[in-house]
Amino acid sequence: MNIVVFNGSPRIKDSYRVTNKILDIMKAKEQLDIEYIHLKQLEIKECIGCMLCFEKGEELCPLEDDVLKIKEKLVAADGIIFVSPVYACHVTGIMKKAVDRMSFMFHRPELVGKAAINIVTTGGGGQNPTQKYLKLTSCGWGCNLVGMLSVISPLYFEDSDYYNFKYSNKIDKQIGNLTDKFIDSIGYSKKPVPTFYDLFMFHGLKSKALMFKADYEFWQSRGWLKSCYYYETRLNPFKRLFGISMDYLINIIYKRFFYLH
Numbered sequence: 001m002n003i004v005v006f007n008g009s010p011r012i013k014d015s016y017r018v019t020n021k022i023l024d025i026m027k028a029k030e031q032l033d034i035e036y037i038h039l040k041q042l043e044i045k046e047c048i049g050c051m052l053c054f055e056k057g058e059e060l061c062p063l064e065d066d067v068l069k070i071k072e073k074l075v076a077a078d079g080i081i082f083v084s085p086v087y088a089c090h091v092t093g094i095m096k097k098a099v100d101r102m103s104f105m106f107h108r109p110e111l112v113g114k115a116a117i118n119i120v121t122t123g124g125g126g127q128n129p130t131q132k133y134l135k136l137t138s139c140g141w142g143c144n145l146v147g148m149l150s151v152i153s154p155l156y157f158e159d160s161d162y163y164n165f166k167y168s169n170k171i172d173k174q175i176g177n178l179t180d181k182f183i184d185s186i187g188y189s190k191k192p193v194p195t196f197y198d199l200f201m202f203h204g205l206k207s208k209a210l211m212f213k214a215d216y217e218f219w220q221s222r223g224w225l226k227s228c229y230y231y232e233t234r235l236n237p238f239k240r241l242f243g244i245s246m247d248y249l250i251n252i253i254y255k256r257f258f259y260l261h
């Protein structure tokens, strides 16, 4: 199993320790290859907004740095752990900078079918908007998000003055459950039935193919332009109707306001 840790912590401490607990449980059960992408140790230049990656492809980005190497590692993964501490009620700056630079993956989701979990550590608050953003990112890039874990570091770690035994035990149980689910979904060949959120992302992201040539070619090459989801799946009538309605509305809006292929 090739597990990639996509880590946005500048100091690589609390969230790294929580992530390693998960990896230790996994190692006891599975043969693992672990690739740590510590964003702070890599060269990631700020996006200059030229839109070339959207219009023509990310390989034409004028900024030369480690972003394409990061993408290749994510694409090669069987499972991905998205990690960020809360900074000012959101993901860290380095995480946001990396996601900005990889925005083309919201247009051309290359991580479809990869199991993912999100880990957030916090001093006490801000975990909800941070998790929401990581969820948007992992699902928007095509991952099968298996679960999310938020940890209040001062209460969790035994070496903290604020350590709380009950809280720490509760989180350890959550870590165990989440890890089991993560392992199961990596080895599981049956693909999960998409939720409404997944369908919303799929149809919303598909709309980019109406605007950008590179996106159109990508979605067409995958056979996703006319499909109900990224893969064959049984959708109940409500979900089917939801998808058809979204496609219909998006087509009307795009025909009215944007150039159509």
Ligand SMILES: Cc1cc2nc3c(=O)[nH]c(=O)nc-3n(C[C@H](O)[C@H](O)[C@H](O)COP(=O)(O)O)c2cc1C
Pocket (backbone or CB within 6 Å): 009, 010, 011, 012, 013, 014, 015, 016, 085, 086, 087, 088, 089, 090, 121, 122, 123, 124, 125, 126, 153
């Ligand atoms: C610049 C900065 C901003 C932070 N902002 C918040 C915040 O808004 N809310 C919060 O509860 N904790 C905040 N924290 C605390 C961290 O989220 C917390 O210490 C976390 O466990 C750090 O994880 P790490 O060691 O993996 O970087 C902040 C810490 C720093 C350094």
